[in-house]
Amino acid sequence: GQNIDQPTEMTATEGAIVQINCTYQTSGFNGLFWYQQHAGEAPTFLSYNVLDGLEEKGRFSSFLSRSKGYSYLLLKELQMKDSASYLCAVRGNYNQGGKLIFGQGTELSVKP
């Protein structure tokens, strides 16, 4: 079966660092994406990993270990506007349409 697991919710303090974990079990693996989704809005693309290791993009970094079926999104210097849902999504078996399997999302609350 196809399964993506993320914590349902997390709370962190403004200015701190938070790590959101994602584990996956899919038929094949062709890349992992992280999206940010504010309430009532569309998901926006944050990062893409297909090889093991860390990808850094400003305050956000994403890590992948394919052998462990594991990824995390690291958010540094948290700001209030980072309060949102963070979706982990995996492209499983190669498919022409690039379909993604989404996790349920981690609701992050940033407190002052």
Added chain:
Amino acid sequence: DAMVIQNPRYQVTQFGKPVTLSCSQTLNHNVMYWYQQKSSQAPKLLFHYYDKDFNNEADTPDNFQSRRPNTSFCFLDIRSPGLGDAAMYLCATRSTGESQPQHFGDGTRLSIL
């Protein structure tokens, strides 16, 4: 400027009354997707087009249909909406290439009376 545009942002329809949601894109992307997303849940893929090739998900109800008359436009038709179809409907596009992400529109929130 918005690149994936969904209209309307909010749609109210009556139980059983057909409704059409629209999506347009200025990105000239090959692939277009329709997702249904209910509160606090993951987006659920309904179907996608790769160019003109239509790909339906196995668990998408027959009540949901789609049309893609050209590269820029894609429509979601709900033939007889039920109360369980109230949700946010998201359109996304993507160009070919393994690393290319999906780009989402702002969504249409559908309410059923």
